Amino acid sequence: MSFKSHPIAVGVTQAFTCSYLEDELEQLLVLQEETINLELFEQLLALGFRRSGGTIYKPQCPSCNACMPIRIPAKEFMPSRRQKRTLKNNKDIVWKVIDKQQEYHYTLYERYINERHQDGPMYPASREQYEHFINSGWIEPSFIELWHEQRLIGVAVTDVMPNSLSAIYSFFCPNEHKRSLGSLLILIQCRLAKLMDKDFAYLGYQIDESRKMNYKRSYLPYQILTPSGWKQIADE
Structure with a gap:
């Protein structure tokens, strides 16, 4: 590129x-x-x-x-054993991609923030806040929806570029913690990037010292942006 x-x-x-x-x-x-x-x-x-x-x-x-900016080379990504279990345990979930924001997205987002992130800067959730950080005037994000028995349980807001996907934010049903829905949404974004013949799935920033932000290294191989350029890590 x-x-x-x-x-x-x-x-x-x-x-x-x-x-x-x-x-x-x-x-x-x-x-x-x-x-x-x-x-x-x-x-x-x-x-x-x-x-x-x-x-x-x-x-x-x-x-x-x-x-540290982190991205997944989509065509090389291989799920780990644990990630394969996550996929297997969620075979009853149907996922689809839509290109329009829906009212029911915010309903789930509000519940997610207010129940799961009461100690974070986004609490309490508000519609104005949601609209402000999801939307822009120059790109229309896509929305990956997770459905279980006609019930929405997860959403990943994702930007689609010519050569890559960029994960903006994910939110999901707080009482479905056994499903590892956050991990599932990342796995689906990596899979979607490969299906769409994209080079990378950008996951945002990896922060090793933060419990909330140090999970992205488990998706292998990954690339970290260093002062000398992107460095690929194939094994932890």
Whole structure:
């Protein structure tokens, strides 16, 4: 995959308390471009940026580099034994991809946040907050739905680019913890990327020191963005 040269304007936020690591300060590099398209966004993903709503950002913290961009080479991904068990244990689930946001998505999201993440910055859930970080004016996300006996139990909001998928956010039924639905949604996104002949599935940031954000290394092989470029890890 080749990239075109494109100068971009960025700004830096004020430092603020980190949401993931105690006693650390967070600071973001924020894109200040008026015109965004899928090609530019995909180039920015490869440079370690993410999006929240229409805001494209990258950690630029004053004294910490714990946030490591991570992606899965879709055509090489092989589920582990544990991940194969997750797939097997969820054979009764039907998944499908739709391209329009639905009212019932928010209903599940609200329940997920209010029951599972009461200690997080997104609590309490609100419709305004949900709309703000899911949607943007320049890309229409796709929604991977998990259904069990005509009941929605999980959603993965996913951006589809020419050469990759990018996982934006996943939420699921809190009382279905035995199903490992968070893992299942990542596995489906990796599978979907391969089915769509994409090169990568971007999973966001791996934070080894954070219990909530240190699970993404279990999807092998994966690639971590280092100062010298993307480094592939085939075994932990």
